[in-house]
Amino acid sequence: MEDRVQDTNRQPNHGSETERNEPVRSRWTPKPEQILILESIFNSGMVNPPKNETVRIRKLLEKYGTVGDANVFYWFQNRRSRSRRRQRQIQASLTGEQQQTQTSSAGGAIQYENTGSSSAGFAPNSLCFPMYSTSCSLVGNENSEDLFSFSGGHPGIPEIEQNPSIFCPDETSNLQYQSGLITVFINGVPTE
Amino acid sequence: MEDRVQDTNRQPNHGSETERNEPVRSRWTPKPEQILILESIFNSGMVNPPKNETVRIRKLLEKYGTVGDANVFYWFQNRRSRSRRRQRQIQASLTGEQQQTQTSSAGGAIQYENTGSSSAGFAPNSLCFPMYSTSCSLVGNENSEDLFSFSGGHPGIPEIEQNPSIFCPDETSNLQYQSGLITVFINGVPTE
DNA sequence: TCGATATGAATGAACG
DNA sequence: CGTTCATTCATATCGA
Numbered sequence: 001m002e003d004r005v006q007d008t009n010r011q012p013n014h015g016s017e018t019e020r021n022e023p024v025r026s027r028w029t030p031k032p033e034q035i036l037i038l039e040s041i042f043n044s045g046m047v048n049p050p051k052n053e054t055v056r057i058r059k060l061l062e063k064y065g066t067v068g069d070a071n072v073f074y075w076f077q078n079r080r081s082r083s084r085r086r087q088r089q090i091q092a093s094l095t096g097e098q099q100q101t102q103t104s105s106a107g108g109a110i111q112y113e114n115t116g117s118s119s120a121g122f123a124p125n126s127l128c129f130p131m132y133s134t135s136c137s138l139v140g141n142e143n144s145e146d147l148f149s150f151s152g153g154h155p156g157i158p159e160i161e162q163n164p165s166i167f168c169p170d171e172t173s174n175l176q177y178q179s180g181l182i183t184v185f186i187n188g189v190p191t192e
Numbered sequence: 193m194e195d196r197v198q199d200t201n202r203q204p205n206h207g208s209e210t211e212r213n214e215p216v217r218s219r220w221t222p223k224p225e226q227i228l229i230l231e232s233i234f235n236s237g238m239v240n241p242p243k244n245e246t247v248r249i250r251k252l253l254e255k256y257g258t259v260g261d262a263n264v265f266y267w268f269q270n271r272r273s274r275s276r277r278r279q280r281q282i283q284a285s286l287t288g289e290q291q292q293t294q295t296s297s298a299g300g301a302i303q304y305e306n307t308g309s310s311s312a313g314f315a316p317n318s319l320c321f322p323m324y325s326t327s328c329s330l331v332g333n334e335n336s337e338d339l340f341s342f343s344g345g346h347p348g349i350p351e352i353e354q355n356p357s358i359f360c361p362d363e364t365s366n367l368q369y370q371s372g373l374i375t376v377f378i379n380g381v382p383t384e
Numbered sequence: 385t386c387g388a389t390a391t392g393a394a395t396g397a398a399c400g
Numbered sequence: 401c402g403t404t405c406a407t408t409c410a411t412a413t414c415g416a
Contacts (some may be wrong), residue, residue: 027392027411048404069281073386081406082391219396219407266397273402274395 028071033064038075047080220263226255230267239272 022123037060049057054072060094061067222230229252242251246264253259259279 029392029412060398071392075391077404078393080404085406221396221408263396267395269401270396277402 028067030061030067030071030075031065034061034067037061038072038079042076042079047076047083049076220259222253222259222263222267223257226253226259229253230264230271234268234271238266241268288380 038057041057046053049072054069054076058067058069058072061072230249233249238245241264243261246261246268249260250261250264253264
């Protein structure tokens with residue numbers, strides 16, 4: 001398994017090769033711009049995009065780097081899973097614990113189940129979004145192909161759930177615009 | 193394939209017992225030998241074993257570790273599902289290479305693919321099975337109880353799988369034999 | 385470089 | 401049967 005055929009380039013901060021060129025990558029490493037897009041979509045309420053949407057999202061992301069449907073799919077799956085887990089843990093520590101109010105662990109519950117003995121002291125720096133979140137530029141994509149007219153009504157799948165109450169407070173309340181190109185997210189779909 | 197990673201044989205079992213007596217495992221983790229057996233059966237064409245077979249398979253697998261009928265059942269179910277999904281995905285990315293955003297809902301099937309719209313280099317190397325496939329030894333089990341003499345006559349249920357042609361080419365064309373104990377797969381049933 | 389965390393990917397279990 | 405959730409594994413990245 002593992003054909004490391006995927007070529008993605010990571011390089012969050014090294015500005016050398018930005019697009020093509022990759023020694024050998026085993027796992028997809030989303031670029032900052034891609035993460036931003038994904039985050040936005042997720043936060044827009046589309047936490048579980050159907051296949052069609054997934055494909056569209058992938059195409060959108062491809063403008064910033066190679067990515068496959070599977071990557072997008074996994075991303076959302078992990079996202080949902082992790083959000084939920086975090087939420088659950090927070091809840092748990094809030095309700096069921098009166099014994100020791102977040103003493104050592106400062107409230108955060110990590111995911112790693114006690115792997116051994118290392119005390120779990122650490123820093124819950126970011127409440128819900130720990131991601132790297134490097135500075136992203138999202139500069140205008142020269143690619144002017146019409147992405148989508150964003151699906152107003154779903155192609156036939158009324159299945160989306162506009163999650164009314166998202167837990168994640170998150171800090172990515174982005175809406176980045178720069179270099180004269182504004183990207184707005186309509187219905188979870190980045191449009192310009 | 194690719195040992196480069198894996199095989200860490202690392203039983204998630206942090207403990208020491210690799211076999212009997214699990215500290216507390218919520219989910220079954222098939223051992224390499226078990227996987228091999230399952231793969232072989234599946235690749236033999238028995239992709240959807242009836243209950244009787246499932247029971248037998250489970251008993252066979254039990255020689256290498258605790259396992260229940262449900263595990264076997266789930267395994268085959270997931271296997272079938274996955275194989276099919278992958279197949280579909282490959283198809284899709286082949287045809288959709290130019291465009292084709294098929295709206296046929298199809299429910300998100302995703303998993304593996306390398307699309308590289310531009311410069312698609314895909315790797316046929318790992319055909320279809322991403323799974324671990326660790327090196328297995330399947331060393332002779334001193335367990336002399338002869339569980340089966342392979343089903344001579346079928347228990348009475350002619351109801352077998354329907355799918356005659358499986359797509360997955362697979363690479364596990366094993367047939368391992370070791371330390372004086374040869375295991376052959378007759379009719380998809382490992383026998384010694 | 386090592387150790388910890390973050391997160392992509394794989395897969396067992398379950399749901400509809 | 402197809403899809404989704406939960407758990408686990410493997411790797412990228414950061415910090416000391």
